[in-house]
Amino acid sequence: FPLGNRMEKPRTSGLTMLIDKGLGLGEIRDLLNLAGDYIxxxxxxxxxxxxxxxxxxxxxxxxxxxxxIDIYPGGTFLEVAILQDKLREYLAxxxxxxxxxxEVSDGTIDLSLEARAEAxxxxxxxxxKVLSEVGKKDPNDEFEIKDIVQLVNQDLANGSSHVIVEGRxxxxxxxxxxxxxxxxxxxxxELVYSLPNASSLIWxxxxxxxxxxxxxxxxxxxxxxxxxxxxxxxxxSLRVGLRADTLKTVLPRK
Amino acid sequence: FPLGNRMEKPRTSGLTMLIDKGLGLGEIRDLLNLAGDYIxxxxxxxxxxxxxxxxxxxxxxxxxxxxxIDIYPGGTFLEVAILQDKLREYLAxxxxxxxxxxEVSDGTIDLSLEARAEAxxxxxxxxxKVLSEVGKKDPNDEFEIKDIVQLVNQDLANGSSHVIVEGRxxxxxxxxxxxxxxxxxxxxxELVYSLPNASSLIWxxxxxxxxxxxxxxxxxxxxxxxxxxxxxxxxxSLRVGLRADTLKTVLPRK
Amino acid sequence: FPLGNRMEKPRTSGLTMLIDKGLGLGEIRDLLNLAGDYIxxxxxxxxxxxxxxxxxxxxxxxxxxxxxIDIYPGGTFLEVAILQDKLREYLAxxxxxxxxxxEVSDGTIDLSLEARAEAxxxxxxxxxKVLSEVGKKDPNDEFEIKDIVQLVNQDLANGSSHVIVEGRxxxxxxxxxxxxxxxxxxxxxELVYSLPNASSLIWxxxxxxxxxxxxxxxxxxxxxxxxxxxxxxxxxSLRVGLRADTLKTVLPRK
Numbered sequence: 001f002p003l004g005n006r007m008e009k010p011r012t013s014g015l016t017m018l019i020d021k022g023l024g025l026g027e028i029r030d031l032l033n034l035a036g037d038y039i040x041x042x043x044x045x046x047x048x049x050x051x052x053x054x055x056x057x058x059x060x061x062x063x064x065x066x067x068x069i070d071i072y073p074g075g076t077f078l079e080v081a082i083l084q085d086k087l088r089e090y091l092a093x094x095x096x097x098x099x100x101x102x103e104v105s106d107g108t109i110d111l112s113l114e115a116r117a118e119a120x121x122x123x124x125x126x127x128x129k130v131l132s133e134v135g136k137k138d139p140n141d142e143f144e145i146k147d148i149v150q151l152v153n154q155d156l157a158n159g160s161s162h163v164i165v166e167g168r169x170x171x172x173x174x175x176x177x178x179x180x181x182x183x184x185x186x187x188x189x190e191l192v193y194s195l196p197n198a199s200s201l202i203w204x205x206x207x208x209x210x211x212x213x214x215x216x217x218x219x220x221x222x223x224x225x226x227x228x229x230x231x232x233x234x235x236x237s238l239r240v241g242l243r244a245d246t247l248k249t250v251l252p253r254k
Numbered sequence: 255f256p257l258g259n260r261m262e263k264p265r266t267s268g269l270t271m272l273i274d275k276g277l278g279l280g281e282i283r284d285l286l287n288l289a290g291d292y293i294x295x296x297x298x299x300x301x302x303x304x305x306x307x308x309x310x311x312x313x314x315x316x317x318x319x320x321x322x323i324d325i326y327p328g329g330t331f332l333e334v335a336i337l338q339d340k341l342r343e344y345l346a347x348x349x350x351x352x353x354x355x356x357e358v359s360d361g362t363i364d365l366s367l368e369a370r371a372e373a374x375x376x377x378x379x380x381x382x383k384v385l386s387e388v389g390k391k392d393p394n395d396e397f398e399i400k401d402i403v404q405l406v407n408q409d410l411a412n413g414s415s416h417v418i419v420e421g422r423x424x425x426x427x428x429x430x431x432x433x434x435x436x437x438x439x440x441x442x443x444e445l446v447y448s449l450p451n452a453s454s455l456i457w458x459x460x461x462x463x464x465x466x467x468x469x470x471x472x473x474x475x476x477x478x479x480x481x482x483x484x485x486x487x488x489x490x491s492l493r494v495g496l497r498a499d500t501l502k503t504v505l506p507r508k
Numbered sequence: 509f510p511l512g513n514r515m516e517k518p519r520t521s522g523l524t525m526l527i528d529k530g531l532g533l534g535e536i537r538d539l540l541n542l543a544g545d546y547i548x549x550x551x552x553x554x555x556x557x558x559x560x561x562x563x564x565x566x567x568x569x570x571x572x573x574x575x576x577i578d579i580y581p582g583g584t585f586l587e588v589a590i591l592q593d594k595l596r597e598y599l600a601x602x603x604x605x606x607x608x609x610x611e612v613s614d615g616t617i618d619l620s621l622e623a624r625a626e627a628x629x630x631x632x633x634x635x636x637k638v639l640s641e642v643g644k645k646d647p648n649d650e651f652e653i654k655d656i657v658q659l660v661n662q663d664l665a666n667g668s669s670h671v672i673v674e675g676r677x678x679x680x681x682x683x684x685x686x687x688x689x690x691x692x693x694x695x696x697x698e699l700v701y702s703l704p705n706a707s708s709l710i711w712x713x714x715x716x717x718x719x720x721x722x723x724x725x726x727x728x729x730x731x732x733x734x735x736x737x738x739x740x741x742x743x744x745s746l747r748v749g750l751r752a753d754t755l756k757t758v759l760p761r762k
């Protein structure tokens with residue numbers, strides 16, 4: 001492969017996190033058969049997991065985990081649980097269903113630093129792989145790099161395995177992305193410069209151009225999230241340099 | 255669920271109408287298994303139903319109706335039948351295939367009020383659930399609220415069970431939507447204010463932001479159409495408040 | 509059908525070429541069952557074919573070809589082979605896997621006229637249906653109509669069965685498309701005017717409006733490529749006039 005050096009599973013970087021907005025059992029089986037080697041996390045987006053029948057949900061979780069892939073319910077669901085003061089019950093239920101990871105986020109609600117630390121701690125203690133998330137969903141909320149840096153460091157110390165940088169499903173007008181979905185590179189560089197290890201971040205980057213920019217900036221083993229199920233192979237092509245946009249970066253100059 | 259009060263099937267409001275642009279039998283089976291409870295109508299978009307083999311079409315209709323979901327061919331097809339003066343033959347054929355509903359529209363052709371009334375009457379008499387549609391597909395055609403109001407009232411009197419507000423597959427530059435897909439709220443409010451019962455409308459709203467606006471404006475039981483098959487669960491999440499955008503509307507103010 | 513005159517398979521014009529960015533075996537089986545009659549070529553986009561397991565790749569190729577459809581790996585892959593001076597090995601491997609066509613392109617690399625002619629010749633000699641491609645992927649590269657014309661004529665003389673006009677997956681800022689995906693009609697007309705036979709071209713046109721424009725300009729039997737798998741029936745509806753946008757072109761004037 002032109003870009004080489006792509007890590008194999010199980011890997012701690014070069015992670016691909018899929019957003020599942022409602023794949024049927026047949027679709028997910030089909031996808032795992034085709035591209036299971038290129039998927040590390042499956043997120044059941046938004047609160048969709050509450051809308052499944054128990055039977056379908058358990059079967060989906062089983063299919064995913066049997067391919068060595070972590071699966072977790074969308075963060076909004078956990079935020080509702082915190083709002084309703086039912087975090088422990090929520091986590092117990094998630095464990096019973098077979099989820100192997102959870103996302104701790106405050107995209108919609110306000111969460112004190114203490115409550116956040118507690119949620120991460122509790123989930124890690126209960127055996128989950130914890131992905132915490134930084135960045136608000138609302139475009140009117142500020143994205144202050146130094147606050148983000150502090151959160152990332154605190155979260156990792158408290159037990160997060162990775163920290164997700166919010167990009168939403170749309171990839172626009174949120175966090176590091178402007179209204180057109182372009183990466184605000186100065187913010188990205190400031191963030192990366194301030195962190196001991198940028199590979200602990202998972203970048204939610206649903207748009208191809210974002211994925212491409214991140215691969216060009218960080219190499220094939222950057223962690224990318226909110227990937228559309230139908231784009232998993234296309235992303236992997238970008239990673240390994242089999243797609244024009246990244247291939248040209250390794251060509252000898254004319 | 256945070257927003258509560260979501261009606262269960264069979265329901266007369268809170269309807270979700272799917273646009274099927276060509277799902278395979280495996281896909282539709284998979285989708286119904288996952289999300290059949292959240293779908294009320296399936297429209298075989300445009301004239302696609304004429305492109306199926308008989309065997310596949312009959313099997314798809316059977317699958318959908320056996321989940322308690324109405325299914326109908328796209329309105330363009332009926333417009334062609336009217337053009338060719340073959341409405342009755344068309345309806346008889348649709349009934350033979352097992353379609354349970356039809357759409358009476360004039361998105362492309364011109365249709366006199368009398369011919370429209372006749373088509374609705376005939377279809378209702380033949381046992382179909384009739385969805386009539388208001389609004390032209392062409393962005394150059396006017397969208398006059400008072401004409402729309404008159405049509406809606408006449409259609410319901412003639413036997414339409416619901417009236418669809420045209421939004422096309424794109425949701426842009428048509429009817430209540432501007433070129434960016436934003437709802438023209440003043441038109442919407444004028445329309446709703448002039449009607450005895452806005453819940454007899456099904457809003458074609460293919461874009462997430464449109465769905466969200468409608469749910470915030472009318473509540474979880476608004477009728478939404480032209481929903482992408484892959485977005486059914488995401489829409490249902492919006493309805494019940496499990497997605498950030500509608501969840502925040504029910505949060506206590508900071 | 510309103511537009512009539514749609515050619516049946518096997519056909520030499522009115523071709524539909526699908527871009528497959530990673531359909532599972534179940535999905536492709538489902539799609540072929542539904543719409544196999546409306547598909548002439550399947551392209552495994554970018555370098556994705558290198559990411560399949562052998563078993564899945566062989567099964568997919570078998571499924572596609574058994575429906576009388578040609579299948580080929582994306583052109584980027586062949587460009588890598590040329591870069592690595594392994595063209596013959598690449599073609600032999602493609603043949604062993606069962607691919608029936610190949611794409612000869614220089615979307616990313618520079619390719620001399622001689623090397624291009626050689627590649628087309630070699631592939632044709634080895635029994636492949638050869639699709640060559642004109643147009644660079646990079647929006648900064650010039651799209652000179654008279655160079656394109658020369659290439660098209662040379663390619664056809666050397667053994668290409670059709671020549672693809674680059675439109676990329678996005679259909680924007682490339683070749684005949686401006687940044688919004690609108691066709692630059694003056695370029696298109698100049699190109700068509702300069703060629704002995706425009707039906708030897710396959711237009712990559714992933715966006716519905718582009719497909720519609722091409723059908724209105726050239727009729728239902730124009731060759732269209734980079735069609736999304738979920739849009740095959742929608743495109744066929746456009747071709748035969750069962751969709752509002754092309755139906756209105758055959759209506760009597762008001």
